[in-house]
Amino acid sequence: MKRRIEIMDTTLRDGEQTSGVSFSAAEKLTTAQLLLEEVKVDRIEVASARVSEGELDAVKRITSWAKEKGFLDKVEVLTFVDGDASLSWMEEAGAVTMNLLTKGSLNHLTHQLKKTPEVHFEEIEKVVQKAVDKGFNVNIYLEDWSNGMRNSMEYVFQHLDYTTKLPIKRILLPDTLGVLTPEESFSFVKALVERYPETHFDFHAHNDYDLGVANVIQGVKAGAQGIHLTVNGLGERAGNAALASAVAVLTDFVKDVEFNVDETTLYKISRLVEGYSGIRIPPNQPIVGESVFTQTAGIHADGDKKNNLYVSELRPDRFGRRTLYALGKSSGKANIEQNLKMLGISLPDEDLKKVTQRIIQLGDKKETVTREDLPFIIADVLDRAPAVERISVQNYVLTHSKGLQPSATVQLKIENKVYEENAQGDGQYDAFMNALKKVMRQEKFELPELIDYAVRIPPGGRTDALCETIITWRYKGEKKEMRTRGLDSDQTVSAIEATMKMLNLI
Numbered sequence: 001m002k003r004r005i006e007i008m009d010t011t012l013r014d015g016e017q018t019s020g021v022s023f024s025a026a027e028k029l030t031t032a033q034l035l036l037e038e039v040k041v042d043r044i045e046v047a048s049a050r051v052s053e054g055e056l057d058a059v060k061r062i063t064s065w066a067k068e069k070g071f072l073d074k075v076e077v078l079t080f081v082d083g084d085a086s087l088s089w090m091e092e093a094g095a096v097t098m099n100l101l102t103k104g105s106l107n108h109l110t111h112q113l114k115k116t117p118e119v120h121f122e123e124i125e126k127v128v129q130k131a132v133d134k135g136f137n138v139n140i141y142l143e144d145w146s147n148g149m150r151n152s153m154e155y156v157f158q159h160l161d162y163t164t165k166l167p168i169k170r171i172l173l174p175d176t177l178g179v180l181t182p183e184e185s186f187s188f189v190k191a192l193v194e195r196y197p198e199t200h201f202d203f204h205a206h207n208d209y210d211l212g213v214a215n216v217i218q219g220v221k222a223g224a225q226g227i228h229l230t231v232n233g234l235g236e237r238a239g240n241a242a243l244a245s246a247v248a249v250l251t252d253f254v255k256d257v258e259f260n261v262d263e264t265t266l267y268k269i270s271r272l273v274e275g276y277s278g279i280r281i282p283p284n285q286p287i288v289g290e291s292v293f294t295q296t297a298g299i300h301a302d303g304d305k306k307n308n309l310y311v312s313e314l315r316p317d318r319f320g321r322r323t324l325y326a327l328g329k330s331s332g333k334a335n336i337e338q339n340l341k342m343l344g345i346s347l348p349d350e351d352l353k354k355v356t357q358r359i360i361q362l363g364d365k366k367e368t369v370t371r372e373d374l375p376f377i378i379a380d381v382l383d384r385a386p387a388v389e390r391i392s393v394q395n396y397v398l399t400h401s402k403g404l405q406p407s408a409t410v411q412l413k414i415e416n417k418v419y420e421e422n423a424q425g426d427g428q429y430d431a432f433m434n435a436l437k438k439v440m441r442q443e444k445f446e447l448p449e450l451i452d453y454a455v456r457i458p459p460g461g462r463t464d465a466l467c468e469t470i471i472t473w474r475y476k477g478e479k480k481e482m483r484t485r486g487l488d489s490d491q492t493v494s495a496i497e498a499t500m501k502m503l504n505l506i
């Protein structure tokens, strides 16, 4: 029979300790909802007690929603050994599960708290007893436990001999500085699981040596019943073990455990947290990075047509994604054919060769080519009248003046009809889009949503450098996305170019 493990997501607590990240109350609530309702993690840690008014508001919103849904026990808050202070905060926030921070190494205890183990344990007991009497669930963190196991194992045992007898639910084992190796993660967790067989242990890894996922997996193999993860690996310093990667590794390589997470939702939560945190997901981040299911080398795209030679267990559809084929200097004919197929275009061999040559030349010049660029390249290379210019910008004026709202006046030609509209916006491009929306409304045409806007300027510090804007669009409720690209030395102009390509494509 498989052993059931719990996944605790701490994006909203440890993840928010990523430098520069701060979630608003509304962002915390929607993230908590997605994590519990769709991703289906078992528990979430959503804040540290007593941090700020904003945190209190966020936890109140989450707990009142969670109560209605019957999820209140799944919402946890980091609290401190501080007499009644954290407890009062918890009561005000409406939370019922506290993760009490205690010292897991003699080094931390003597140098930070400057207390003896006996005094520390008695203070912990008082807080736990009071919390339980008031109806709270208590889990206990042993901060710096990993160094505790390395350098003061006797202290860790003394702590656990004492605290595992208290009325608590779980012991949480953080590798606070992310210094453990996978071998130590296994042997340290195993030592505790054997010594305290009745206790539920969670393992909490940090990623300072890029070993976060490897370490949580070893923790699970050693018998930990729970692991702490964060979306996109956010967290203090180098972050925590990443949710998506750990889930994929556990599913594929640790066959004797089971857990609740729905892997088809991992991409969605990753994008949501990317937006809220402002921390871009590196394109090569396993499972959720933009490029990780993109075949670039022509030989790979060719192999995909021949008995799926370049496909592994890690299929993109498991995560709600699909295989894409990059266009650039290493793409061969097969990549281009795969992209044309997605656009419903087929070309004779001779023409395909010419288009391939042009894409290789563009790649040599470091230009990015998207699938949506293909019709334009085909028209150009094969000297065909571009069937794509049904909508064109005739003129526009964009203003940006100090103290006044940016505005745009836009003249558009749609087939033979000319429209002119103006609008204001939060920036010149926003004003342009608002004017465009007015025109398209007259044509009873709904624009797709802009879901990503990426600007790339080559390094080198030139003010006249070419600026590439790649915009991703999607119609509400649809899965399929479209990316269009513009290139100009002016950033707004390159965004307008990308927008016009989108209009002509749809």
Ligand SMILES: CC(C)C(=O)C(=O)O
Pocket (backbone or CB within 6 Å): 014, 101, 141, 143, 144, 174, 175, 176, 177, 204, 206
């Ligand atoms: C605050 C504590 C629990 C922590 O995140 C850690 O020690 O890694």
